[in-house]
Amino acid sequence: MKLRRVNPDKIKVPEMRVTARFDEETWAQFQSSIKELGAVAPIICCEVDGELVLIDGLHRLVEAQKVGSTHVDVAVIDGDMVDVLTKNLFLDHMRGKTPVSEMVKVIGALWKEYDLDSEKIAKKTGMTRDYVEKLQLISELTPACLEALDQGRIGVGHASALTKLKDPVRQEMVLRQQELYHWKVKELEEYIKSVLELVEHKEEKEAHPEVRAPFKLKCFYCGREFDIAEVANPTTCRECSGTLLASIAQARQEMEAEQRHKNDTPSE
Numbered sequence: 240m241k242l243r244r245v246n247p248d249k250i251k252v253p254e255m256r257v258t259a260r261f262d263e264e265t266w267a268q269f270q271s272s273i274k275e276l277g278a279v280a281p282i283i284c285c286e287v288d289g290e291l292v293l294i295d296g297l298h299r300l301v302e303a304q305k306v307g308s309t310h311v312d313v314a315v316i317d318g319d320m321v322d323v324l325t326k327n328l329f330l331d332h333m334r335g336k337t338p339v340s341e342m343v344k345v346i347g348a349l350w351k352e353y354d355l356d357s358e359k360i361a362k363k364t365g366m367t368r369d370y371v372e373k374l375q376l377i378s379e380l381t382p383a384c385l386e387a388l389d390q391g392r393i394g395v396g397h398a399s400a401l402t403k404l405k406d407p408v409r410q411e412m413v414l415r416q417q418e419l420y421h422w423k424v425k426e427l428e429e430y431i432k433s434v435l436e437l438v439e440h441k442e443e444k445e446a447h448p449e450v451r452a453p454f455k456l457k458c459f460y461c462g463r464e465f466d467i468a469e470v471a472n473p474t475t476c477r478e479c480s481g482t483l484l485a486s487i488a489q490a491r492q493e494m495e496a497e498q499r500h501k502n503d504t505p506s507e
Contacts, residue, residue, distance in 0.1 A: 242281060244310045245291060247303045250284060252293045253323060255348055257331040257341045259298075281312040283330070285323045291315065292323050295330045321353050325363035339377075339395060340385040346371060347378035370395075376402040383411050393417060396424035403431050409438075 282296030291313065293300065303311045316322070324345050331337045349355045357375060361368040377388070377398045388398045397417060404410045413434065417427055455464040458476035465476045 241315045243313050243315055245284075245313045247300055247308060247311045250282070250291050250293050250300060250311075250313070252297060252300070253320075255324070255344055256293070256297070256327050257337045257345055259331050259337055281314040283314045283316070283326070285316050285318040285326070287319055287323065292320070294323055294326045321349065321355065321363075324349055324353075325360070328364045328366075338389045339374075339398075340389045343374050343378045343385065343388075346374040350375050350378070373399045381407045381410050384414050387414060387418070394424070397422075397427055400424060400427045400431055403428075403435065409434065 280296070280299070282300055283294045284291040285294055286292075294316075300311065316326075318326075328342060328345055346360060349360050350357075355363075357368050357371045360366070361371045364371070373395060377385070377395070380388075380398060380401060384393075384398060384401055387393045388395070393401075393414070401410050401413060401417075404413060413427075413431060416430070422430065455466060457464050458479050461476065461479050463476065469476060
């Protein structure tokens with residue numbers, strides 16, 4: 240590590256990084272101290288391809304630029320962008336006031352862009368492997384879920400449970416329910432398990448629809464079974480129904496003929 244006096248405008252600030260947060264009172268004290276004493280602790284940078292890239296000290300750098308400082312003390316270490324990201328994570332995470340979503344983005348970049356597995360990330364950042372793997376999973380959540388995590392509406396455990404829901408719509412639906420009912424992590428996990436079981440059951444039914452046997456009715460007269468479209472009423476097939484109607488018509492004609500015969504025969 241080498242100490243240099245550097246123009247603050249020559250320091251590059253990477254877009255993806257973790258930045259510690261101050262409460263209002265501490266921030267006011269910090270600004271006042273920078274104005275009166277300057278940056279007491281050196282800014283930490285990594286020299287990447289001949290360019291100074293910021294690792295730690297963004298607030299000190301910004302305030303130095305605001306008050307018009309032409310030089311700041313910089314502790315320079317050799318390395319690459321992996322070193323920039325991992326050391327930034329290590330230093331800011333130790334302060335305990337960093338937005339989790341920013342940590343998630345940096346972990347996601349180390350994992351997807353720089354091909355570091357969870358064990359290597361844990362070794363370089365001082366985090367536990369389990370925590371790193373949780374952040375890797377959380378990096379797949381929707382922006383709304385990450386925002387809820389940043390604002391403290393849910394914790395890392397809740398966010399980790401939400402990763403079991405791969406559908407973004409379901410993630411945010413369950414997020415709203417979590418914010419309403421304030422479940423403990425275990426309770427949320429149980430609820431998500433029940434949701435996944437319902438989804439699996441629905442998908443199984445859609446993939447293998449139930450095939451029902453044709454619905455048949457038995458004719459009251461002949462005893463044979465017919466499709467429902469082949470019956471004239473709930474208990475008679477069309478054939479028997481036709482025979483029955485014909486028999487009724489014939490019987491009616493015979494009755495009418497007999498009545499006419501009686502009417503035409505003179506009484507004694």
